[in-house]
Structure formats: structure tokens, C-alpha cells
Amino acid sequence: DHMLNSGAGGRVEGFEDKYIFGRRANGLYVPRFANIAGDTKRRDYVRGFGYQGGASRGQWSGKVDNKSVGGAWKDAIAEPGSWGVGFSAFGEILPYHENKVLLDSSVKDKWGLPVLAIDAEIKDNERKIRVDASNEMKEMLESIGVKDVTTYDNGFSMGQGIHEMGTARMGNDPKTSVLNKFNQVWDAKNVFLTDGAFMTSSSCVNPSLTYMAFTARAVDFAVNELKKGNL
Structure with a gap:
């Protein structure tokens, strides 16, 4: 957050x-x-x-x-x-x-x-x-x-910023992460997560445009994988 x-x-x-x-x-x-x-x-x-x-x-x-x-x-x-x-x-x-x-x-x-x-x-x-x-x-x-x-x-509690991130983080190892580098779930190849869950850090700026960019990237990857018969 x-x-x-x-x-x-x-x-x-x-x-x-x-x-x-x-x-x-x-x-x-x-x-x-x-x-x-x-x-x-x-x-x-x-x-x-x-x-x-x-x-x-x-x-x-x-x-x-x-x-x-x-x-x-x-x-x-x-x-x-x-x-x-x-x-x-x-x-x-x-x-x-x-x-x-x-x-x-x-x-x-x-x-x-x-x-x-x-x-x-x-x-x-x-x-x-x-x-x-x-x-x-x-x-x-x-x-x-x-x-x-x-x-x-005035103090802070997690969630007040309404930009919760990191609950299904991206990584290179399925043992330590939920998603691969294309926002694809390691254990469910046809599932992609492109909201704040994949982020490993909140930074200090509004993340909406970042989510949109990663969504476009994930969609492009998914379309290509579908054409190859991998999905």
C-alpha cells in the first residue's frame, strides 16, 4: 500500500x-x-x-x-x-x-x-x-x-491508501512466487493476474498506468501462447 x-x-x-x-x-x-x-x-x-x-x-x-x-x-x-x-x-x-x-x-x-x-x-x-x-x-x-x-x-493503517499490492507476487521461481514474469499463474497457465497483486513494491506513485501497461503486455503474451497452442 x-x-x-x-x-x-x-x-x-x-x-x-x-x-x-x-x-x-x-x-x-x-x-x-x-x-x-x-x-x-x-x-x-x-x-x-x-x-x-x-x-x-x-x-x-x-x-x-x-x-x-x-x-x-x-x-x-x-x-x-x-x-x-x-x-x-x-x-x-x-x-x-x-x-x-x-x-x-x-x-x-x-x-x-x-x-x-x-x-x-x-x-x-x-x-x-x-x-x-x-x-x-x-x-x-x-x-x-x-x-x-x-x-x-494522523497515523496509518494498511489499506488506507487503497493500493494494496504484493499478495500474489511476480518472480522467477514458482517456489517463491505466484506469477511468472508475464503475470501468468505458475500452477494455472490460463490464469493471469494484472492488478496490484503482482507488484513486489508499492513505490510512492499511483500505480494505475503501470497496471494497464502490464495488462497489455500480459495480453500480448497470452495471445501469442494461444496461437502456439500452449494455452
């Missing part, structure tokens, strides 16, 4: 005459820059993170606790709040051997089949990424004049 729920945000001054309108795409993205080369190398962890973010203006509800009364109170909540900008880091989780999915030995579904038992957690490398990602964004926001910048870490 991708780690999330850590980052930084703050208040932006100088755009009080502007307000949001429409519903056009206007998100922000900062690509990974840690552990790329040279002075981006980190000594205390490997791999890295990217950011997704956005800006918005506060609504009237943020002013309901102002201390004015009567008409002054109404005037106060008639004006929109201040602008804010924030970024959430999406970090890579390393492919630990201990993280696994098993068939539950005691719990069964309504059809009498064992349910999945997920045993996975982040470790020290991921915790260090979370701290660095929050601190780096705080520094960047402060450097461009954002006010009252604060960092946050």
Missing part, C-alpha cells in the same frame, strides 16, 4: 479578493526528490515519497464562534475565511517478508470458505519517511511565505 496521513499545511495571505469557483481540476503534486542522487540522499532511510495537495478558502462555518453579536456577527460570517494550502505525503512501504496474507484458520465466510487474514505493518524505515516528509513540506511552505505552518501525522 501507500503510506499517507502525514504532511503539512498553513495559511496563505494576499488573495482575499479571490474566491473559488467552478469544479475544474486544480490539485497539486510534488514528485519524489529524496534518495534520487547527490545531495538528495538520506542517511537514515531508503526510497522516498511524493506529495499530493491543494488549496482552498475557509467557509462561513469557520467564523461562527466570533465574539461579535447581532448584525456584526452576521457581517462576519458573510465573508469567506482565509486561504489555506496543504500537502499530504504518499510514501513507499518496503516489501517485507513478514508482511503477508494468509487463509484464516478459524474464521469462515457464509459459504464456509476461510477468509483472508492480513498480517502487515510499517516498520522503522517507513516511520522515518513520515517524519522527513512532514518536515520537508513545512520547510518548503515557510520558504514561500505560507503562515502558521504546522505538520501532522
Whole structure:
């Protein structure tokens, strides 16, 4: 999965005459820059993170606790709040051997089949990424004049990123992997898995295009194998 729920945000001054309108795409993205080369190398962890973010203006509800009364109170909540900008880091989780999915030995579904038992957690490398990602964004926001910048870490549980990967990983040996290099199940030649199950690492970016590329590759292989009579 991708780690999330850590980052930084703050208040932006100088755009009080502007307000949001429409519903056009206007998100922000900062690509990974840690552990790329040279002075981006980190000594205390490997791999890295990217950011997704956005800006918005506060609504009237943020002013309901102002201390004015009567008409002054109404005037106060008639004006929109201040602008804010924030970024959430999406970090890579390393492919630990201990993280696994098993068939539950005691719990069964309504059809009498064992349910999945997920045993996975982040470790020290991921915790260090979370701290660095929050601190780096705080520094960047402060450097461009954002006010009252604060960092946050709201914790993370596996599955929150909704990009679960690695439950039927790809490999070169059927003893240590479920799929071969063409996403084909070792023990069922006519079955191909091209979702996140085959990935051995989550990276720190949205994997959808990668899944699509591997799907096209697997289909091409399957068609050729079918023509040869191997499927």
C-alpha cells in the first residue's frame, strides 16, 4: 500500500479578493526528490515519497464562534475565511517478508470458505519517511511565505491508501512466487493476474498506468501462447 496521513499545511495571505469557483481540476503534486542522487540522499532511510495537495478558502462555518453579536456577527460570517494550502505525503512501504496474507484458520465466510487474514505493518524505515516528509513540506511552505505552518501525522493503517499490492507476487521461481514474469499463474497457465497483486513494491506513485501497461503486455503474451497452442 501507500503510506499517507502525514504532511503539512498553513495559511496563505494576499488573495482575499479571490474566491473559488467552478469544479475544474486544480490539485497539486510534488514528485519524489529524496534518495534520487547527490545531495538528495538520506542517511537514515531508503526510497522516498511524493506529495499530493491543494488549496482552498475557509467557509462561513469557520467564523461562527466570533465574539461579535447581532448584525456584526452576521457581517462576519458573510465573508469567506482565509486561504489555506496543504500537502499530504504518499510514501513507499518496503516489501517485507513478514508482511503477508494468509487463509484464516478459524474464521469462515457464509459459504464456509476461510477468509483472508492480513498480517502487515510499517516498520522503522517507513516511520522515518513520515517524519522527513512532514518536515520537508513545512520547510518548503515557510520558504514561500505560507503562515502558521504546522505538520501532522494522523497515523496509518494498511489499506488506507487503497493500493494494496504484493499478495500474489511476480518472480522467477514458482517456489517463491505466484506469477511468472508475464503475470501468468505458475500452477494455472490460463490464469493471469494484472492488478496490484503482482507488484513486489508499492513505490510512492499511483500505480494505475503501470497496471494497464502490464495488462497489455500480459495480453500480448497470452495471445501469442494461444496461437502456439500452449494455452
